[in-house]
Amino acid sequence: MIYPENFEQKIEFYKIRQLVSDYCLSPLGKEKTEQMHFSASFSEVAATLSQADEFVRILREEESFPADHFYDVRPTLRRIRLEGSWMDTETMFQLKRSLQSIHAIVAFFNRPEKDMQYPHLTALAENVVIYPEILKKADTILNDFGEIKDNASSQLAQIRRDLATTMNGISKSLNAILRKAQSEGFVDKDVAPTMRDGRLVIPVNPSYKRKLKGIVHDESASGKTVFIEPSEVVEANNRIRELENDERREIIRILTAFTDYIRPYLPALLESYEFLAQIDFIRAKAKFALLIDAIKPVFEDTQQIDWVQAVHPLLFLALKKQNRKVVPLDITLQDEQRILIISGPNAGGKSVCLKTVGLLQYMLQCGLLIPLRENSKVGIFEKIFIDIGDEQSIENDLSTYSSHLTNMKMFVKNCDGRSLLLIDEFGSGTEPQIGAAIAEALLDRFNQRQAFGVITTHYQNLKHYANEHEGVVNGAMLYDRHQMQPLFKLSIGNPGSSFAVEIARKIGLPEDVIAQASETVGQDYINMDKYLQDIARDKRYWEKKRDEIRRERKRLEELSVKYETGLDEIDTQKKQIIAQAKQQAEQLIAESNALIENTIREIKETNADKERTREARRELSDFKTNIQAGEAKKGDRKHHPKTPQKIIAPSDAPLSQGDAVRLKGQTSVGEIVELSAKKATVAFGMIKSTVEIEKLERVSNNQLKKEKKMSNTRDVIFEKKLAFRQDIDVRGMRGDEALQAVMYFVDDAVQLGIERIRVLHGTGTGALRQIIRDYLRTVPEVSHYGDEHVQFGGAGITVIDLK
Known part of the structure; x- marks a missing residue:
């Protein structure tokens, strides 16, 4: 119970409602916002809060949530319950795209991991019925721009072919008449055929209108131009009108058939749009929550x-x-x-x-x-x-x-x-x-x-x-x-x-x-008010002191934890250093013993030759010096082939200026230009960056060469892709020349990942077109090929879609 009736006005909740409504994507969500009401049911409120909270996490963490094409087609769905009615092309396109959104949202929540992440929203999507066959049916009728496809029916395809043929014929006739009129001087050189009342006409100066036989359809507002339909194309223009009427009737027939097809599914479709409305509303609540930093407590x-x-x-x-x-x-x-x-x-x-x-x-x-x-x-x-x-x-x-x-x-x-x-x-x-x-x-x-x-x-x-x-x-x-x-x-x-x-x-x-x-x-009243002020002042003072003590105690606790953690790390490092030193000492003793044994054996084998003895002693002396200097590296023993090949060679030898390095886990290679105890300045191309040494790893020469080769290859491919043109013109070539050019062209497109290319071969006898398409049938990377749209070249161009 809420009292009084204008409760929302008193707390200005109507402003909150409007702010939420502004975030809705469609009338679907706005309608839900208007229906938003006070509830005293704990389970209902808990569920709606959880739904909004889960959607806040989606907005913060998910980039793939489908939030496009929220259309409200419910009025049309209710209207087409009557037999013989149909939905128009625009509404059908909205139905198609919004059903795609509903399908995508349900698929988003039906993934196994989403059930754990967003249980309340997933529960909303569980009972939503999706009819993929309706989408497939719509796809056979509409293209991606919401237009009726030529092949939506065989009858429509034939009508549009006839229209194109007739239009081409009219265009040729008009151009011929126009050129003749221009050569005779009663039509200006820059004049072109135009459209009046759906018919192709020629603009003519009124003083020459009797020079051109035909029907005058219109004149310009200034009266300086009349628009004449030459008698030679009147019949053809009449045919155009007939074909356009045939096209409209066929489109209505197609739309009526589709409407009849979906009519049995209308109740389930309306339920699906109820789900879309809920998602729109919950999303708007989540967007508003982000605006005001709101949470679910x-x-x-x-x-x-x-x-x-x-x-x-x-x-x-x-x-x-x-x-x-x-x-x-x-x-x-x-x-x-x-x-x-x-x-x-x-x-x-x-x-x-x-x-x-x-x-x-x-x-x-x-x-x-x-x-x-x-x-x-x-x-x-x-x-x-x-x-x-x-x-x-x-x-x-x-x-x-x-x-x-x-x-x-x-x-x-x-x-x-x-x-x-x-x-x-x-x-x-x-x-x-x-x-x-x-x-x-x-x-x-x-x-x-x-x-x-x-x-x-x-x-x-x-x-x-x-x-x-x-x-x-x-x-x-x-x-x-x-x-x-x-x-x-x-x-x-x-x-x-x-x-x-x-x-x-x-x-x-x-x-x-x-x-x-x-x-x-009275003084008692004044004093009481002062006492109240003093109490409030003292309370604020002691609260401030208590907060200061609490903050200081927290700081001391954090310092204590920090020092204890530091001591633990030092103890761990100490143990690691001792273990590593023991290991190196054992290795050094073993290598020293091996060197001494080798030296003794050589002296015995050479029967204590003085020169060889001196050389063996010098090797032992050098080995001792290297150990004392901490420089007994593999490179120092190049001249001692009979000594062990590794005395002290740590796996991560210290980095030095000029070394090629990269950040651990990254691929970009740079060069060390400056070096300090804990940090290094690395040049990555033209960019210099100061990085902690422990985050760097050395890149060997072999790795460097390999990565440079791969980088060069990527650069070549990138440059080639930038320069690639998606059209090739083989008109005028012989059959074998054209075929070879198309083969190279298709190979390049596949290598560069191009999705669609076009081959301009012209119409002519159709032989060149046939040769090219016979080849395309054998290419596994070609997913589809066919004629270009009639407005962009028709049968004279083959459009190729690649996998």
């Missing part, structure tokens, strides 16, 4: 409001245009504090706070995502009541306060533990003392009925009631006493001050007036 089947940094979406969008930020709202309504009494100065944000609660809760229960933080919790209310603004009625002679009391009567009668009350300036509009008393009595009834609510007021007695009764809590819109300006921030737990004296003093009201007013209300 934790949604529970209970009455609660536990919102963190909630934002009024319309205020957010308005301030965003001004490069300003809205102050977010933190608010909690739960069993122990169901009703929040908000007090504070005028223009301090009390009404905005109340409207934010009303709008966001209403949006939520209409299935819209709302702008707040992920750690928020939301609930559901069966009834929402609102009393805000001036409701004075001239017709009913009700004052503002009378209207207010009428609303209160409705609230008291119908509210319960599943209700949310939103009341602005509670009790105002009448004499303050009785108004405050009636407001307190009403508040007590609301509390007894366990209702939830947000109520704004200036009355002190309501603040006292909230302090003394369980279920009701005070809240204050904070105000900066020093700057004398509102902070637009809600603080729950303490009542707010109206700051009446301070505001009056800031405005410049005479001090004696302020003093007299203070004396009238």
